[in-house]
Amino acid sequence: MSDRYQSFTASPIGQLFVKNLGLPSPVKLDRWTPGAPLVDGTVVVGGEGRLTEGVVATLDGLGVASTRKAEEGEKYKGLVFDATGLKTAEELVALQQFFTPLMRSLKTCARVVVLGTNPTQTETAEERIAQRALEGFTRSLGKEIGKGGTVNLVYVAPGAESTLDSTLAFFLSPKSAYVSGQVARLGATGTKKAAKVADQEKPLAGKVAIVTGASRGIGEQIARVLHRDGATVLGIDVPQAASELTSVIKELDGDLLTLDITAKDAPQRIAHHVKEKHGGVDIVVHNAGITRDKKLANMAEDRWDSVINVNLVAPERITRELLDQGLVNKNGRIIGVSSIAGIAGNVGQTNYAASKAGVIGFVDALAGDLKNDITVNAVAPGFIITQMTAAVPFATREVGQRMNAMSQGGLPVDVAEAIAWYASPGSTAVNGNVVRVCGQMMLGA
Numbered sequence: 001m002s003d004r005y006q007s008f009t010a011s012p013i014g015q016l017f018v019k020n021l022g023l024p025s026p027v028k029l030d031r032w033t034p035g036a037p038l039v040d041g042t043v044v045v046g047g048e049g050r051l052t053e054g055v056v057a058t059l060d061g062l063g064v065a066s067t068r069k070a071e072e073g074e075k076y077k078g079l080v081f082d083a084t085g086l087k088t089a090e091e092l093v094a095l096q097q098f099f100t101p102l103m104r105s106l107k108t109c110a111r112v113v114v115l116g117t118n119p120t121q122t123e124t125a126e127e128r129i130a131q132r133a134l135e136g137f138t139r140s141l142g143k144e145i146g147k148g149g150t151v152n153l154v155y156v157a158p159g160a161e162s163t164l165d166s167t168l169a170f171f172l173s174p175k176s177a178y179v180s181g182q183v184a185r186l187g188a189t190g191t192k193k194a195a196k197v198a199d200q201e202k203p204l205a206g207k208v209a210i211v212t213g214a215s216r217g218i219g220e221q222i223a224r225v226l227h228r229d230g231a232t233v234l235g236i237d238v239p240q241a242a243s244e245l246t247s248v249i250k251e252l253d254g255d256l257l258t259l260d261i262t263a264k265d266a267p268q269r270i271a272h273h274v275k276e277k278h279g280g281v282d283i284v285v286h287n288a289g290i291t292r293d294k295k296l297a298n299m300a301e302d303r304w305d306s307v308i309n310v311n312l313v314a315p316e317r318i319t320r321e322l323l324d325q326g327l328v329n330k331n332g333r334i335i336g337v338s339s340i341a342g343i344a345g346n347v348g349q350t351n352y353a354a355s356k357a358g359v360i361g362f363v364d365a366l367a368g369d370l371k372n373d374i375t376v377n378a379v380a381p382g383f384i385i386t387q388m389t390a391a392v393p394f395a396t397r398e399v400g401q402r403m404n405a406m407s408q409g410g411l412p413v414d415v416a417e418a419i420a421w422y423a424s425p426g427s428t429a430v431n432g433n434v435v436r437v438c439g440q441m442m443l444g445a
Ligand SMILES: NC(=O)c1ccc[n+]([C@@H]2O[C@H](COP(=O)([O-])OP(=O)(O)OC[C@H]3O[C@@H](n4cnc5c(N)ncnc54)[C@H](O)[C@@H]3O)[C@@H](O)[C@H]2O)c1
Pocket: 212, 213, 214, 215, 216, 217, 218, 219, 236, 237, 238, 241, 259, 260, 261, 262, 286, 287, 288, 289, 290, 310, 337, 338, 339, 340, 380, 381, 382, 383, 384, 385, 386, 387, 388, 389
């Protein structure tokens, strides 16, 4: 399941081909490993607004070196621009003034974060226009930056200024290797405060996390990353996957349950297990998913039903049962796994895309309703290299892998890191988001 094109372009002969034919040349992306610094270099903080002071203090708290003044000849690993002070379209030129001189001073896999105010929460029409403009700026810069760099926009609601820690830690570090051109919203719905993370190395210490579909692929990596961050993982998968699930969960010293999440009594069985063995749950990741592709003209009802049931109905029913029984702990997290197909649509995937767009609806529907600082968010992966995508025909797979700003497919760990960001106790203000983990795929952009 390796990316043979990427290995080829890294070879001397491959580099010659790339250069002469103008082919895409994927950069080896930085990925975080325990013990490594969050940011391997200095971050320049620019702009002036209600977040500037807090950003500098947050970076300091995270152990990230920052400066307000770039030095000529220096190379930087990250740029953070506080655009909350921009109140009119004319003032947007501050973006050009800050970024243009710095764009050639970035290291590989550099991180750019633009901070703004939710356009719907601005005070004047002029400010709303200026803040909305940040999206176009960010998405374009994401396509320009190259060399494995990422560019993301974080809208911070008034009152949510103190909630930046977990979000900056994610977007400035290699944990966001495959997340670019995205807009995250802090404090848009629900609480505008964040719990302090006691231990940055093990932010999930003492937490219990359910991961469905944990025996392989993305689910396995989610289980591994949540365990790395300190959580006890309850992995769930179908009985046919029992031996793979057992070996993953054994390694993580976790707990497991084999059942089909679409079974009529699955929500009750999960709730019963959680109650008896753990007393409650802090993080619920609805990862299990299937595809049964056919053009609609040839779609049998059972293909339609099975996809909708696994990907959408089961997460809804399980969440409802856990919430109704009061088993989701305070500051809990409900996390869905959508897909780029749910945003852009895809030939042969009316059933799958409907289910994955439904996951976005699930986030929208719950976000305003949850109590006790419980949040709901989803990731929407693009092309992630797993057994699911290995089954895609070669030509389609090649196009899928290259049609993004990184010219490569993502890894399951990239999805898992985004989920770990949502799961952090410091992410209470991160509610109602759907962030794509797609290397800024051109589809549905
Ligand atoms: N791989 C990608 O590129 C990609 C892209 C977008 C979204 N996704 C989504 O990410 C999630 C994981 O995908 P993956 O590529 O790792 O897939 P995968 O097929 O490798 O793994 C899916 C897991 O879910 C389990 N599962 C399926 N039906 C189940 C059921 N009824 N009850 C319990 N467990 C069940 C499977 O046994 C398997 O372990 C899915 O929701 C998928 O739709 C994947």
